[in-house]
Amino acid sequence: xxxxxxxxxxxxxxxxxxxxxxxxxxxxxxxxxxxxxxxxxxxxxxxxxxxxxxxxxxxxxxxxxxxxxxxxxxxxxxxxxxxxxxxxxxxxxxxxxxxxxxxxxxxxxxxxxxxxxxxxxxxxxxxxxxxxxxxxxxxxxxxxxxxxxxxxxxxxxxxxxxxxxxxxxxxxxxxxxxxxxxxxxxxxxxxxxxxxxxxxxxxxxxxxxxxxxxxxxxxxxxxxxxxxxxxxxxxxxxxxxxxxxxxxxxxxxxxxxxxxxxxxxxxxxxxxxxxxxxxxxxxxxxxxxxxxxxxxxxxxxxxxxxxxxxxxxxxxxxxxxxxxxxxxxxxxxxxxxxxxxxxxxxxxxxxxxxxxxxxxxxxxxxxxxxxxxxxxxxxxxxxxxxxxxxxxxxxxxxxxx
Amino acid sequence: xxxxxxxxxxxxxxxxxxxxxxxxxxxxxxxxxxxxxxxxxxxxxxxxxxxxxxxxxxxxxxxxxxxxxxxxxxxxxxxxxxxxxxxxxxxxxxxxxxxxxxxxxxxxxxxxxxxxxxxxxxxxxxxxxxxxxxxxxxxxxxxxxxxxxxxxxxxxxxxxxxxxxxxxxxxxxxxxxxxxxxxxxxxxxxxxxxxxxxxxxxxxxxxxxxxxxxxxxxxxxxxxxxxxxxxxxxxxxxxxxxxxxxxxxxxxxxxxxxxxxxxxxxxxxxxxxxxxxxxxxxxxxxxxxxxxxxxxxxxxxxxxxxxxxxxxxxxxxxxxxxxxxxxxxxxxxxxxxxxxxxxxxxxxxxxxxxxxxxxxxxxxxxxxxxxxxxxxxxxxxxxxxxxxxxxxxxxxxxxxx
Numbered sequence: 001x002x003x004x005x006x007x008x009x010x011x012x013x014x015x016x017x018x019x020x021x022x023x024x025x026x027x028x029x030x031x032x033x034x035x036x037x038x039x040x041x042x043x044x045x046x047x048x049x050x051x052x053x054x055x056x057x058x059x060x061x062x063x064x065x066x067x068x069x070x071x072x073x074x075x076x077x078x079x080x081x082x083x084x085x086x087x088x089x090x091x092x093x094x095x096x097x098x099x100x101x102x103x104x105x106x107x108x109x110x111x112x113x114x115x116x117x118x119x120x121x122x123x124x125x126x127x128x129x130x131x132x133x134x135x136x137x138x139x140x141x142x143x144x145x146x147x148x149x150x151x152x153x154x155x156x157x158x159x160x161x162x163x164x165x166x167x168x169x170x171x172x173x174x175x176x177x178x179x180x181x182x183x184x185x186x187x188x189x190x191x192x193x194x195x196x197x198x199x200x201x202x203x204x205x206x207x208x209x210x211x212x213x214x215x216x217x218x219x220x221x222x223x224x225x226x227x228x229x230x231x232x233x234x235x236x237x238x239x240x241x242x243x244x245x246x247x248x249x250x251x252x253x254x255x256x257x258x259x260x261x262x263x264x265x266x267x268x269x270x271x272x273x274x275x276x277x278x279x280x281x282x283x284x285x286x287x288x289x290x291x292x293x294x295x296x297x298x299x300x301x302x303x304x305x306x307x308x309x310x311x312x313x314x315x316x317x318x319x320x321x322x323x324x325x326x327x328x329x330x331x332x333x334x335x336x337x338x339x340x341x342x343x344x345x346x347x348x349x350x351x352x353x354x355x356x357x358x359x360x361x362x363x364x365x366x367x368x369x370x371x372x373x374x375x376x377x378x379x380x381x382x383x384x385x386x387x388x389x390x391x392x393x394x395x396x397x398x399x400x401x
Numbered sequence: 402x403x404x405x406x407x408x409x410x411x412x413x414x415x416x417x418x419x420x421x422x423x424x425x426x427x428x429x430x431x432x433x434x435x436x437x438x439x440x441x442x443x444x445x446x447x448x449x450x451x452x453x454x455x456x457x458x459x460x461x462x463x464x465x466x467x468x469x470x471x472x473x474x475x476x477x478x479x480x481x482x483x484x485x486x487x488x489x490x491x492x493x494x495x496x497x498x499x500x501x502x503x504x505x506x507x508x509x510x511x512x513x514x515x516x517x518x519x520x521x522x523x524x525x526x527x528x529x530x531x532x533x534x535x536x537x538x539x540x541x542x543x544x545x546x547x548x549x550x551x552x553x554x555x556x557x558x559x560x561x562x563x564x565x566x567x568x569x570x571x572x573x574x575x576x577x578x579x580x581x582x583x584x585x586x587x588x589x590x591x592x593x594x595x596x597x598x599x600x601x602x603x604x605x606x607x608x609x610x611x612x613x614x615x616x617x618x619x620x621x622x623x624x625x626x627x628x629x630x631x632x633x634x635x636x637x638x639x640x641x642x643x644x645x646x647x648x649x650x651x652x653x654x655x656x657x658x659x660x661x662x663x664x665x666x667x668x669x670x671x672x673x674x675x676x677x678x679x680x681x682x683x684x685x686x687x688x689x690x691x692x693x694x695x696x697x698x699x700x701x702x703x704x705x706x707x708x709x710x711x712x713x714x715x716x717x718x719x720x721x722x723x724x725x726x727x728x729x730x731x732x733x734x735x736x737x738x739x740x741x742x743x744x745x746x747x748x749x750x751x752x753x754x755x756x757x758x759x760x761x762x763x764x765x766x767x768x769x770x771x772x773x774x775x776x777x778x779x780x781x782x783x784x785x786x787x788x789x790x791x792x793x794x795x796x797x798x799x800x801x802x
Contacts, residue, residue, distance in 0.1 A: 002633075009512060064447075065649070066445075247678060262413070276650070277648060278678065
């Protein structure tokens with residue numbers, strides 16, 4: 001027998017899923033789902049999507065159904081360029097690249113920048129999808145903790161300085177400044193500026209992942225990290241997955257003309273272009289004003305759910321449990337005092353009734369974060385949010401040492 | 402200024418586009434388009450697509466618009482598994498992976514198998530998109546000429562043998578057995594069997610690209626290379642781009658359970674899953690019988706166009722020009738006697754009136770194939786096919802030495 005496994009990419013093969021994976025509750029039938037970061041499915045604008053698809057096809061089917069440019073539809077890129085003004089960024093449609101979801105945006109950046117052994121940093125914790133993308137590309141990934149303002153800038157500088165003297169200096173920092181996944185917290189404006197200064201000083205690039213920016217429940221939109229960048233060192237990505245629908249797999253990147261062009265080449269060589277039908281739907285959805293309307297509606301729904309989850313936590317959790325209080329986004333982050341429970345036991349205890357994302361998914365070091373959990377407050381009904389938190393609290397109390 | 406270019410992937414940066422690229426006629430306004438391999442745009446079933454999208458959304462919008470499994474919709478994988486019987490292949494839906502176009506299928510295989518310096522072979526000439534995918538992944542790509550039956554099996558064995566004694570043995574052969582792009586020719590059954598025997602003997606994998614299999618104008622469907630494989634060494638890919646629409650970006654892979662699982666991991670880490678809306682449309686298109694109906698209709702249209710192009714070549718081309726006579730697919734391959742013309746001059750002479758794909762796009766060696774051209778007979782109207790061939794013939798005669 002031929003051993004094909006020995007031919008497989010060693011970085012992929014050596015990637016170990018989080019310790020909790022074999023135990024995780026991905027949603028038993030009937031279980032309350034606080035795990036995945038998914039919009040409220042009742043509100044998907046499916047009728048509108050069907051209508052926009054039909055209208056777009058009627059007007060423009062020859063373009064939509066054929067091959068096209070890797071960079072994406074010019075009108076959609078123009079809309080995104082204009083929309084970027086909300087982030088205090090002035091860019092040209094030529095600096096926008098459409099791609100098949102934010103995960104692909106990261107993958108394209110990884111493919112362009114990270115050779116095996118190259119160094120990058122991410123926050124600790126950081127988005128589980130990013131942990132998997134960057135680890136399976138064979139790069140050396142370092143996680144750096146956050147303080148109240150965002151990624152710890154002193155530790156980041158120490159690391160950047162240390163790598164300067166090595167063969168492979170730091171190349172990339174992956175940062176999620178708004179409504180962080182999994183934390184729900186937001187990076188301060190001061191820290192955003194410091195990040196750009198550090199990138200200039202140590203010559204690394206920043207990948208700013210802004211997937212949740214439209215979901216603001218309190219406070220106001222802050223200028224993006226990219227808005228402080230004058231040297232073309234920040235690559236920004238955001239997505240239609242949350243303000244429209246994840247199933248369309250559509251996101252975008254904005255960057256310097258040089259980097260956008262290089263990423264477009266990577267995209268073109270990898271899979272040609274993002275789905276045209278998805279682009280056509282997103283274009284009509286944005287241009288006709290449906291997107292901002294939908295966001296406004298959803299933010300009322302989600303703010304209420306977020307407040308409800310916070311109240312439930314307040315009501316049911318014991319005193320050795322703490323959590324973040326997000327002013328936007330989809331998640332909050334729950335920490336159980338170290339040593340109080342066994343994270344795997346908690347999953348097993350509760351998974352028939354409620355699913356959540358175990359904290360170790362957001363760390364590279366095996367088993368780290370098992371006393372933490374990410375809860376999503378957008379997907380479930382209000383009733384189930386309260387019930388789910390209550391079941392979790394009971395499980396924690398039952399298992400606590 | 403930070404020099405970001407020095408951070409970019411060296412394989413991408415060192416990839417040189419074909420010599421003809423800066424001159425190529427990609428279709429001047431009003432020019433006849435015999436260049437790209439695109440279905441006849443007049444026949445895109447756009448109304449049907451809009452209807453299927455609406456019906457699918459109405460029935461199943463929560464699944465279609467949300468996140469899903471990287472491998473793709475189970476019902477669509479089941480349909481593909483059943484459809485694979487046409488290729489004399491018996492597989493399970495678990496051995497099917499949906500992905501964003503055939504180019505992505507190649508990219509996923511490249512990501513799983515080809516580390517920088519790894520060895521692979523492809524036919525000479527071979528599909529330009531594959532040339533670009535495999536070259537930009539940093540692999541060592543060797544092109545092997547074809548004889549009447551397909552890839553030259555003696556030369557392939559010589560190369561496989563030679564690599565056996567090197568640090569990096571041959572890992573992959575990329576083969577297009579049916580209605581080859583750009584040649585239009587078909588690999589014999591005998592050669593298909595020999596390929597599998599060689600793969601077993603020298604322990605390499607075969608990527609069988611079968612993008613044009615449904616477009617049969619004469620003769621019958623042959624068993625796929627995969628049908629002779631008993632050891633799980635053949636990875637097969639085909640696409641909805643031609644029988645449905647390229648703009649949906651949807652293709653599939655079938656392989657051994659082991660390879661399918663590994664490719665699914667690569668796909669999931671890279672961009673999560675193929676567009677759900679595209680999958681839902683394709684599912685209804687296939688299950689309700691529209692696909693086979695559409696293919697039957699198009700094959701009549703395309704056969705007529707193919708015959709027309711062959712007659713026009715016969716009528717207008719001088720005696721030092723030869724061409725292939727395909728029995729299916731989208732292309733034929735025209736060769737002008739070596740030394741008769743300057744390929745770049747021919748592009749410049751004709752590009753205001755007609756576009757074609759210059760032959761050097763299909764070779765790795767710079768400038769090779771400039772006396773050859775790929776013509777697509779599916780896209781243009783019958784009138785323009787004749788006119789286009791006539792203009793090309795006049796250009797060739799004018800420039801001939």
